[in-house]
Amino acid sequence: MERTVPPDHPGGVVPYGRRRGVGRALAPYLLSLPAGLWLLLLFVIPLAFMLSLSLKTCSPSTGACVMTWHWGEIPSEVSLYHQEFITSLYFAAIATLIDLVISFPIAYWIAFYGGRRKNFFLLMLLVPFFVSFVIRTLVWEFILADNGVVLGTLKHIHLLPSGFHVLGTSYAVIAGLAYNYLPFTALPLYVALERIDRRVLEAAHDLYATRRAGFMKVIMPLTVPGIFAAFLLTFIPMFGDYVNQQILGGTSNTMIGTVIQNQFLVNFDLAGGASLSAVLLVVALLGIYLYARLLGSRTIDQYL
Amino acid sequence: MSIKSEGEAEAALSTRDVKTSGRSSRIANLESADVEFVNVTKTFNDTNAVEDLNLRVEAGEFFSLLGPSGCGKTTSLRMLGGFEDPTLGRILLGGQDVTNLPPYRRDVNTVFQSYALFPHLNVYENVAFGLRRQRIEKQEIKRRVGEMLDVVDLPNFEKRQSSQLSGGQQQRVALARALVNQPKLLLLDEPMSALDAKLRRQMQIELKRIQTQVGITFLYVTHDQEEAMTMSDRLAVMWHGRVEGMGPPKDVYDSPTTEFVASFLGASNLLAGRIDSVAGRRTVVAIDGGGSVVVPSDRVPDLAGSLEVKVGVRPEKIGIQAVGTPVADAHNAVNGRVRVSTFTGVGNQYIVETALGVNVTVYAQNIGHQFAPRSGDDVVLTWPEEHTFIVKPLPKSIEMNETEGD
Numbered sequence: 001m002e003r004t005v006p007p008d009h010p011g012g013v014v015p016y017g018r019r020r021g022v023g024r025a026l027a028p029y030l031l032s033l034p035a036g037l038w039l040l041l042l043f044v045i046p047l048a049f050m051l052s053l054s055l056k057t058c059s060p061s062t063g064a065c066v067m068t069w070h071w072g073e074i075p076s077e078v079s080l081y082h083q084e085f086i087t088s089l090y091f092a093a094i095a096t097l098i099d100l101v102i103s104f105p106i107a108y109w110i111a112f113y114g115g116r117r118k119n120f121f122l123l124m125l126l127v128p129f130f131v132s133f134v135i136r137t138l139v140w141e142f143i144l145a146d147n148g149v150v151l152g153t154l155k156h157i158h159l160l161p162s163g164f165h166v167l168g169t170s171y172a173v174i175a176g177l178a179y180n181y182l183p184f185t186a187l188p189l190y191v192a193l194e195r196i197d198r199r200v201l202e203a204a205h206d207l208y209a210t211r212r213a214g215f216m217k218v219i220m221p222l223t224v225p226g227i228f229a230a231f232l233l234t235f236i237p238m239f240g241d242y243v244n245q246q247i248l249g250g251t252s253n254t255m256i257g258t259v260i261q262n263q264f265l266v267n268f269d270l271a272g273g274a275s276l277s278a279v280l281l282v283v284a285l286l287g288i289y290l291y292a293r294l295l296g297s298r299t300i301d302q303y304l
Numbered sequence: 305m306s307i308k309s310e311g312e313a314e315a316a317l318s319t320r321d322v323k324t325s326g327r328s329s330r331i332a333n334l335e336s337a338d339v340e341f342v343n344v345t346k347t348f349n350d351t352n353a354v355e356d357l358n359l360r361v362e363a364g365e366f367f368s369l370l371g372p373s374g375c376g377k378t379t380s381l382r383m384l385g386g387f388e389d390p391t392l393g394r395i396l397l398g399g400q401d402v403t404n405l406p407p408y409r410r411d412v413n414t415v416f417q418s419y420a421l422f423p424h425l426n427v428y429e430n431v432a433f434g435l436r437r438q439r440i441e442k443q444e445i446k447r448r449v450g451e452m453l454d455v456v457d458l459p460n461f462e463k464r465q466s467s468q469l470s471g472g473q474q475q476r477v478a479l480a481r482a483l484v485n486q487p488k489l490l491l492l493d494e495p496m497s498a499l500d501a502k503l504r505r506q507m508q509i510e511l512k513r514i515q516t517q518v519g520i521t522f523l524y525v526t527h528d529q530e531e532a533m534t535m536s537d538r539l540a541v542m543w544h545g546r547v548e549g550m551g552p553p554k555d556v557y558d559s560p561t562t563e564f565v566a567s568f569l570g571a572s573n574l575l576a577g578r579i580d581s582v583a584g585r586r587t588v589v590a591i592d593g594g595g596s597v598v599v600p601s602d603r604v605p606d607l608a609g610s611l612e613v614k615v616g617v618r619p620e621k622i623g624i625q626a627v628g629t630p631v632a633d634a635h636n637a638v639n640g641r642v643r644v645s646t647f648t649g650v651g652n653q654y655i656v657e658t659a660l661g662v663n664v665t666v667y668a669q670n671i672g673h674q675f676a677p678r679s680g681d682d683v684v685l686t687w688p689e690e691h692t693f694i695v696k697p698l699p700k701s702i703e704m705n706e707t708e709g710d
Contacts, residue, residue, distance in 0.1 A: 202387055203420040205407040207434035207481065213408075217433075221424045 053274035060268050070271070077275045081259050085279075088255040091170065091245075092238035095177035096185070099234055100227065102178070103186035111193035122190065129183050137247045140176055141167065144248070168250030176244035184233040192226020193219070225295045232291060236284045256280065338362050339384065339489060339523065344393035346379050346545075353379040355545035357393070361523060361538075363488075366515050368524040368532040371542035372568070377525045378417075380542070381491050384523065385414050398488060408437070413482035414491040418498070419474045421466040427453070427477055428462035434485040452484040455514065471498050475507065479514070489521045496531060508534050529569050533557065541565045561605045563614055563695045572616045573664045576697060579604070579611040589615050589694070593661015597636050599692045607696060614697045619667035621691040624654060625675055627682050635686045640664065645679045652676060656685060 054073060056065040078085065110121045128136070143150055144166045154160040166172050196219060204214040242257030249255070256276060263273030339361040346354040354376040361367040369377040382388040384395060386407035394403045402410050413434065422430050428449055435445045453459055456476040466474060475495055482490055495511075496504045512535045515522045526532050532539045533553040540550040541564070549556045549565035560566040566574060575597065580590040587601045597615050607613065617636075631637040640658035647670075654666040654677070664685060668674065677683050 197418075197420060197423075199416055199418055199420040200422060202385075202407070203414070203416055203422070203481075204433070205387075206385060206412075206414045207485065208408045208437035209433075210408055210437075213437055218422065218424075 050274050051278055053270055054278045056271050056274075058268075058270045063268060063270065065270060073271050074275045074279065077272050078279060081256060081276065084254050084256045084259050087253055088239050088257065091174050091177060091253075091255060092235050092241075095174050095181065095238055096231060096235045098174070098178040099182050099185035100189075100230060103182060103189055103230070107186050107189035107193055111190055111196075118194075122187075125186055126183055133180060134243055134247075136180060137176055137243055140172075140179065141247050144172055167248060170249070170253045172248040173245050173253055173255070176248040177238050177241060180241075180244060181234045181238055184237070185230040188226045188229040188233060189223065192223045192229070196222050228291050228295055232287050236287060239283065240280050338396075338398060339367075339521070340396040340399075341380065341384075342394045342396065344380070344383065344390045344395060346376070346383060346388060347391040352545045354383070354390075357545075357547065359540060359547065359550075361489075361521060363521055364519050366512065366522045366524065366535055366537045368526060368536040368539040369542055370526055370529060370532040370539050370569070372527055375542040376545040377527075377542050378493055379545075381414075381493055381523065381525045384489075385412055385491050386410050411487050412489045412491060413485050413487040414493065415475075415478045415482050415495045417493045417495065419478040419495075421469075421474055421477055421481070423466055425466070426462065427458065427464045427466065427469070430466060430477055431481045431484050433481065438485070448484055449480075452480045455483070455517075456480045472503050472507065475499065479511075483514070483518060483520070487520065489523060490515075492522060492524045494526055496526070496528070504531070511535065533569070541569060543568070558618075558691075559603065559693055560616065560695060563698050566614075566616045566693070566695050571619055571665065573619060573622075573662075574614045574616050574695070575660055575662055577613055577615050579607075579613060586689070587694075589613060591615065591660045593659075595638060595660045597638075597660075597692060598689045599694050600690055603693050605694060605696060610696075612697055613694045616693045616695055617664075617687050617691060619653070619665040620669070622664065622666045622685050622687045624656070624666050624668055624677065625684050625686060626677075627684055629684065631684065631686050632688075634689045636689055636692060637684055637686045638664075639682070639684055642677050642679045642681050642683055645677065656683060658685065 052067065053065065055067065055069050055071065057068040057070055058065040106125065110118055110125075114121050142148055145151065146165045146167060147155070151160060151164065151166065155162050155164065200222075201214055201218055204218045205211075209217060240257045240260075242255060242261050245253065245255040245258050246261075260273050260276045260280070263269045263276065339359070341357045341359040344354060344357040345352060353374075357376075357380060359380075369380060371377045379388060383390050384397075386402070386405060386409075390403060394401055396402065397410065397412065422433065425433070431449045431452060432445050435448060440448075449462075450459075453461060456479055458473060458476050458480065461469075461473070461477075466477065469477065475498075478495070492511075496507055499507060508531060511522075515535075524532070524535065536553055538550065538552050539556060541548045541556065543564045548562045549560055549569070556565060557569050560569065560572070563574060566572040575591050575593070577589040577591040577597070580588045580596060582588075582601060582604075585601050587599045587604055588596050589599055590596050599615060604613075627639070638658050638660055640656040642654050643657050643663065644653075644655040646653045649670065651667055651669045654668070656664050656666055658664050666685060668676075
C-alpha cells in the first residue's frame with residue numbers, strides 16, 4: 001500500500017517509523033559485527049594465508065615465499081610423512097576409544113544418578129583440566145619418569161626390572177592423549193544422556209523392555225549423536241596434537257602434529273608445513289561432513 | 305476418528321487368546337483382571353503421598369482417580385504401573401500380588417501424560433515396540449500394528465516421525481502403542497491435559513468408545529471433574545493421599561459424603577449446622593445462622609458421635625420463586641434477597657442472601673417463561689428434602705484452598 005505523506009506532515013509519524021525501520025534492519029548486522037570481525041581477522045585471513053602458503057614456494061634461507069601454484073607440494077609431503085599420518089590416526093583412534101569407554105559410565109552415572117549434585121560431579125570431573133594443558137602433560141612426564149615416583153618406587157622394591165620404562169613409548173603418548181582429552185568426550189556424552197526424557201525410558205519399561213533392552217533400544221540410540229560429537233571433539237584435536245608426543249613420546253612414534261611444528265619452526269619449510277596442515281584440515285572437515293550427513297546437521301550445534 | 309464397527313475392533317483385539325502365553329514371568333491369563341490396592345501407603349520425604357489406600361477396580365470397568373494436583377492420584381497410578389514401590393501395603397492385579405514386580409513384568413500398559421513417544425522411532429516402530437520386546441513374530445506384529453493404527457484412525461502414518469505429529473495424533477499413537485499389547489489393564493495419566501478443549505471433548509468420546517469396544521479395564525487419572533464424570537463407570541475422588549469419595553459419578557455427585565467431594569465435584573452450597581432432632585426418615589438440622597433444614601435420615605453419614613455437620617445442596621437443585629407462592633411438600637424453603645443475578649446464556653445464576661445467614665448460589669436453567677428476579681428482589685428458595693445432603697465438616701485447621709488441578 002502506498003501512501004504519500006506531505007513533507008510538512010505535522011505528526012512526523014512516517015519519518016519516525018522509517019528511522020526505526022532502518023535501525024531494526026541493521027541491528028542484527030551491528031550485533032554480529034564484533035564476532036564477524038573476530039572471525040575474519042583471526043580465522044578466515046589466517047586460514048586463507050595458510051592455504052595459499054601451501055601453494056607457494058619458499059626460500060629456506062630468507063623465508064620469502066612466492067606464489068607458484070605448486071600443487072605437488074601436498075602429495076609429496078603426504079608421501080614423505082604418511083607414516084606419521086598413520087601413527088597419528090592410530091594413536092588418536094585408540095585414545096578416543098579409551099576415552100569413550102572411560103567416560104560413558106561416568107557420564108551415564110552423573111546424568112542418571114547424580115541427583116541434585118550433578119553439577120558438583122561435573123565440576124569434579126573438570127577441575128584437573130583447569131590446569132594448563134602443557135603443565136598437565138609435564139606432570140605426567142614427572143610421574144612416569146624412569147626413576148620417578150611410580151616407576152622408581154616399583155623398581156626399588158623389585159616389582160619392575162630396572163630397565164623398565166614407559167616414557168618414550170607409544171603407550172605413554174596414547175595415555176597422555178586419553179588423559180588430556182577426557183572432558184571433550186565426557187561432556188558431550190553427558191549432555192546427550194542428560195537430554196534423554198526419563199519418561200521415555202519409563203515408557204520402554206512399561207512396554208516390556210527389561211533394563212538391558214531399555215539401555216540398548218532407547219538409551220543407546222538416543223546417545224548416538226552425543227557419541228559422534230564426542231568422537232569428533234576428541235579425535236580431531238588428538239590427530240593434530242604434538243604436545244603429548246613431544247613430552248611423553250620418543251623418536252620412533254612421531255605424530256603428524258610434531259612434523260608440522262618442525263616444518264615451521266625447525267626446518268623453516270613453510271610450504272611443507274602449510275600443506276600438511278591443509279591435509280589435516282580436510283580430514284577434520286570430512287569428519288564433520290560425515291556427522292552432518294549421518295545424524296542431521298540440526299543436531300550438531302547441540303553438542304559442540 | 306472414524307467409527308469402526310464393533311465386530312471389526314473386536315477382531316482386531318480378540319487375538320488376546322493366541323498371544324504369547326509362553327512367558328512364564330508375565331502374569332498368566334486371568335479371567336478377572338481386577339485391580340486391588342490393599343492398605344497402600346507411599347511416603348516421600350516423610351510426607352504421605354498416598355495414605356492407606358484401599359481400592360478395587362472390576363474387570364472391564366472405566367475407573368477414574370480424580371483430584372487436585374498432589375492428591376496422590378498419579379502416585380497411585382505409578383505404583384500400579386511399577387514405577388514406584390509402595391512404602392506399605394500390597395497391589396494385586398487379577399488376584400496376583402505384583403507389588404514387587406518391575407514394570408516390564410506387569411501385564412499393564414500406560415498412556416503417559418506427556419505421551420513419552422520414542423523420539424528416535426517412527427510411528428510404526430513406536431507401536432511395535434512392546435510387541436518386539438515380547439518377541440512376537442514379524443508378520444503378526446505387522447498385522448497388529450496396522451489394525452491398531454486403524455482403530456485409532458491413523459492409517460498410513462507408519463513412516464511418520466513422532467516429532468511430525470500434532471498433539472492429538474501423538475496421543476493416539478501413545479494409545480495405540482499401549483493397546484496393541486492387549487493388556488489386562490490400561491493406565492492413563494491425564495492423557496488429555498495437552499489437548500485443547502474442543503479436541504479434548506472429542507477424544508473423551510473416542511476413548512470411551514475404544515474402551516467399550518476393546519473391553520479392557522481403564523484406570524484414568526485426571527484433575528478434570530467433568531472429564532471424569534463423562535467417561536467413568538466409577539470414580540474415586542482423592543485428596544491429600546486419601547479417597548474422599550468413591551462410586552458411580554452420579555452417586556458421588558448427588559450424595560457426597562465429605563466437604564471436599566461436595567466442593568471439588570461440581571459446586572455446593574454448604575451450611576454449617578448441628579443435628580437438632582431425628583424423627584424417623586427426617587432429620588432436622590439447625591443452621592448456625594438461624595433457621596433449620598430437613599435432610600433424609602439415610603443421608604446422614606457416620607459422624608462418630610459429633611452433632612456438628614454441614615448441610616449441602618447443589619445450586620441447580622434449588623428452585624427460586626416469588627414470596628407468597630406455595631411451597632411444595634417435602635421441600636426445604638428459605639427466604640432471601642437476590643444480591644447478584646447473572647445471565648450465563650444456558651441459565652441464570654443468582655447469589656441470594658438468605659435468612660440462614662449465608663449467601664446461597666442458585667442456578668436456574670434458561671427454559672424460558674419462568675420466574676426471573678432481579679437483584680434486590682425478595683424471593684423464596686425451595687429444594688426437595690431428598691436433594692439435601694450432610695457432610696462431616698473439615699477440622700478447622702485444614703484449609704481447603706487447593707482444589708484446582710495442575
